[in-house]
Amino acid sequence: MARLKAPQRRSQLIDTATKLFAKSGFAATTTAAIAEAAGVTEPVLYRHFQSKQDLFIAITRKMSDDTLKEWQSIIGNIDDPAEQMRRIAVEFPAHIKRMEDAYHVLHGALATSREKKVQAVIKDHYDQFEKFFIGMVKKGQDRGVFRKDVDPMMASWQLINMGLGYALIALNLGRFEHFSVEDSINFIVRGLKN
């Protein structure tokens, strides 16, 4: 395999680790297996990541960044916060299918890890989503489109819980049609308006 520059190698190791953690689980995947799948020696891997935990942290940070970039791009041309929410929700089933491996890694760690550093980076992931949606709800309230008596924090968690619940059931139990994400977002938006 051709020699990659440091940022490309780092990115390749993150992608390889995401696939292997998703397939075999975080605990069962060794750094040796990740190095082998990436076509490098373990010392090369350790030059980029000191531990499996560091790889997990990098995967989660990449996932937060990629998701927020995707959402910013979806809402880029849309002015109405209600329509912004609807568009993100309608794209959500495709989004989780595209990022299925990363979601498996994140949800597996959320549900099973007791390591403080792992929990801290997961908390940070949801904090960023919380902040993102709180901003959207407040914008709607400032413009008089949304009711002012709804707590933006609570409303942001209506959205996050819908996405988290949908992704968990869809990706792990293979039920993508158990409820309509579009109907759900319309229900929440109506609650924000009326």
Add this chain to the structure above:
Amino acid sequence: MARLKAPQRRSQLIDTATKLFAKSGFAATTTAAIAEAAGVTEPVLYRHFQSKQDLFIAITRKMSDDTLKEWQSIIGNIDDPAEQMRRIAVEFPAHIKRMEDAYHVLHGALATSREKKVQAVIKDHYDQFEKFFIGMVKKGQDRGVFRKDVDPMMASWQLINMGLGYALIALNLGRFEHFSVEDSINFIVRGLKN
């Protein structure tokens, strides 16, 4: 340890396995460790459960039964479906703390297991909750308390996702106050009514 009758032994083994799976994870816990913690030999354990998977299935079935019994008892004297939902939601933070170990086992399996039998019993768990809440929404619609244009299936998943999201973040990241379950249920009930 005194010799227990079969149903008591079975129940004790389920409780012991729940604690150990929650503490050390399903994969890392051996049937030998469960037998030892329960004060029996492995052959005695295997008389009740053929595999760790069978123990997981029994834990999940018990959790479904216990939860539905608890909810039936909470709503027993309440006639109004909106008030039934509110009471279950208000009790929910205490409910998940009380059943914390079983929730860890269920959520860990939901997020990480690829075994068909495990996924089937988890699917059955959520199917029961779905049916329970669909019944409650339909009752409200029949009585004219809830809007008839809301899909009861979608509404039941608003409730389930709120609980699933809350439990995952609260139990794993230690955030019990990130949003108010009571405010959330009031938001959903208002959406069902108006």
